[in-house]
Amino acid sequence: MTNRLTKAFLGGIKHIETVELVHPATGDKVTVQVRPLSDGESHDIRGLLAGGLELSGDPTAARKDGENLVKGDLSKITESQALAARKAVARAIVSDDKWTEAEIAAAWPPGWVADLAKTVYRISGIQVSSPKVAAQEAAEEDTFRGVSSGPGVADPQ
Secondary structure, three states, X not given: OOOOOOHHHHOHHHOOEEEEEEOOOOOOEEEEXXXXXXXXXXXXXXXXXXOOEEEOOOOOOOOOOXXXXXEEOXXXXXXXXXXXXXXXXXXXXXXXXXXXXXXXXXXXXXXXXXXXXXXXXXXXXXXXXXXXXXXXXXXXXXXXXXXXXXXXXXXXX
16 A cells, blocks of 8 residues: 655654663663654755765766776865764754754764764665775776776775
């Protein structure tokens, strides 16, 4: 049976998932509830995830061996991804306590943001690739189209 598209049916941000986190120093466990991001929120996060990347050259032109279409500064990419994760988590937490990105960055143990962000991205339909994976995917796409990325393509990690 196919559902009719209604506002009540969409109610996507009403979906809640509970994630268990373990404090790395004490072993104490806490649970956090998160919801999917709205379309506007996910658009903002996707923009941040693309931070530090830039197109080089004409994307429609054939590339020579070893020529990369997408270039990026790894430190900017890493910082942009960390900011995106903190923003996504701060927006997605379902709690009476509202967390800001600054509070999360200052107070949360290492790993918690990344663990929660993975869940938020998954339930929000945001696909995230590490710079290394993105480079591999681009190389595979080139091979599929019959264009070789060739030797000299640096592994960004």
